[in-house]
Amino acid sequence: MSENHCAYCKSCSTMTREHLWPVSLHERLVRANNQDGSHFWLSRLRAEITSEPKTRDVCERCNNTVLSELDRYICFLFDRYFVRILDRHERVVFEFDYHFLKRWLLKTCYNSARVNSSRDLFVFEPLLPYIMGKDIKVGRSVLLFLQLSYPGEIPEDMLTDEAPKYRPVFFRPTANRVGHLLFRTYGIGQKLLRSVHLRSFTFYLAFFQTGENHAVLQDFTNVFLLSTRATALLRPSLSCVELECDGLDAWLSFADSRGEFVFSDSST
């Protein structure tokens, strides 16, 4: 791909900067974290993920129309849901527009894959008509799951001098981040998923071949839901799902984020 061609519409025109995390979302995150007492001492722990990567391969038209519309939707969800860190076992009724949500998640993963030259970059190219809202069918080859993270205890040796003196100290999932999940289990083998963490909310995207047999997707869904805690499949026919915040320990998830987060059951 030429550097002068837009990564989304492939047109050759003036390129603009596309932030991995939209500015409007980043500002909301900063505001929310400034109200959080743990932000100061946590900043050292999370120093490596505070930089804000950008790409320069998106045309003005895509950036200011379709992609901005997706960003506005995720900001709406942030204000309504992601802004508040959930307690363990809290129950949440999450209302969503399936395609807006999935298109934004895919856009964010695609941006991240380009910034990092990730090995799964190739999976996004066939999905561009879906991300751009031009072909809903193309999106069927991606499954979307949701799991909620709860505050996790930070081991004593990881605490900085600025940490509170009371014990135990809990790590609250106050960041947004994007990464991978290497899912290994008996009967499925190994599959690389994308994960997008919007504070307490963790979304997983599982990619399949275009036109993949429905039974293959159903088998994967069954195994994934049985293997992960308190996880839901989001479907196009659903507008709302109820979940218990009992999925991931936010500390363990964060500590694993420097590598790939690997899920592996005991039989493999």
Ligand SMILES: [Zn+2]
């Ligand atoms: Zn474009």
